Amino acid sequence: MASGLALAIPEARVIALAETPDGGFDVSGCDALAPIAEGVKALVMGPGMQDKTRSVMFVRAMLSMFSAAR
Numbered sequence: 461m462a463s464g465l466a467l468a469i470p471e472a473r474v475i476a477l478a479e480t481p482d483g484g485f486d487v488s489g490c491d492a493l494a495p496i497a498e499g500v501k502a503l504v505m506g507p508g509m510q511d512k513t514r515s516v517m518f519v520r521a522m523l524s525m526f527s528a529a530r
Contacts, residue, residue, distance in 0.1 A: 472504075484511025485518035490525055497526050 466474040473496070477489030485505075503526060509515040 480511045480514045482511035482514070484509055484514035486514065487518050487521050489518060490521045493522060494525060500526060 463474075465472065475492055477492060478486035480486050503522075505519070505522075
């Protein structure tokens, strides 16, 4: 899915992130996003997010990181 998005919107930066065994985003993926947080004006996440508990943890960590960069 990520490669399809990267091809459809070449100006977008598509970054593959670690997943949990249940298919959610692993919180460690925030480390990959930290270097770009300050320069980001828009963010799209998904698809999938199968592991609800861990995905919520990831989204909370990511949102606080990106909102702190503002």
